Amino acid sequence: MKPEKLSDIKKELLSRSVPELTDICLRIAKYKKENKELLNYLLFDSDDPLAFGEKIKTLLEEEFKALQKHYYYSTKSLRKILRLMNRYTKYTGNKQVEIELSLWFCNNFLQYADLRTSHKPLQGLLIRQLEKISKILPKLHEDLQFDYQSEFEDLLHKADSQAKWISKSLYM
Template identity: 70%
Template sequence: MKPEKLSDLKKVLLVLSVPELTEICLRLAKYKKENKELLAYLLFDANQPMKYAEDVKSFLIADFNNMQKHYFYSTKSLRKIIRLINRYAKYTGSKQVETELTIWFCTNYLTYADLRTSHKPLQGLLTRQFEKITKLLPKLHEDLQFDYQKEFEILIIKAAQQAKWVNKSEYL
């Protein structure tokens, strides 16, 4: 069985009544956690995406605080945090929120991760996030681009000072 096209689904949804739409939404939310999270975002937080980003940060800071120092376990924890950040940023559909959360992740990475390790997967997490930020910045509005560019430059300089494996000339 193949899924219907979005245009066909839209046509059918337009003719349904409010109680039928409500039933369909609740049924979707019932079967998958991500659907329930997206529905909750759309109903309660969609009008304030930056406040939602702050809520995500306060939720994820506990994962940073509980992260183990051993490089293997910290890599797993950081991957989990990145997965969650990507999921929550996807709900908003906003490049500004995605940039904000990614810069926040990098800042906390520098605070909580062991920067003296030569464990390549752990180092790769930070470098991939830096690359992601460099791709996100041109997609923002000019004013936001300028603000986040300054914040990113400060972050790169701080990272290069704390970790000798970070090459700041790649990102600046």
């Protein structure tokens, strides 16, 4: 069975009544947790995406505090944190929230993760986030770019001094 195009679905939704739309939304939310979370965001949190970002930080802060020291387990936990963070960021569709959370993740990574390890997957998590930030920065408004650029440079300086495998010149 092949799903219809989004334009066809939109036309069909416009022809439906409000009670029918409510039933459709509730039915969609019932089958997948992500659909329910997205619906929850759209109904209750979409007014202020930055406040939603703060909620995400609070939620994931406990995960960072419970991070194990062994590189294998900390890598698994950090991947889980990133997966959740990316899922919630996808709901907002806001680049400012995305860069805010990525900077927060990198700062917590430097604080809680074992930076002396040579475990490549663990190192790759931080490196990919730094690359992601450097790609998102030019897409922001000029004022936000200036603010986040200085925060990013501070993060790079901190990472360069704490982790011998990070070179800030690669991201400048």
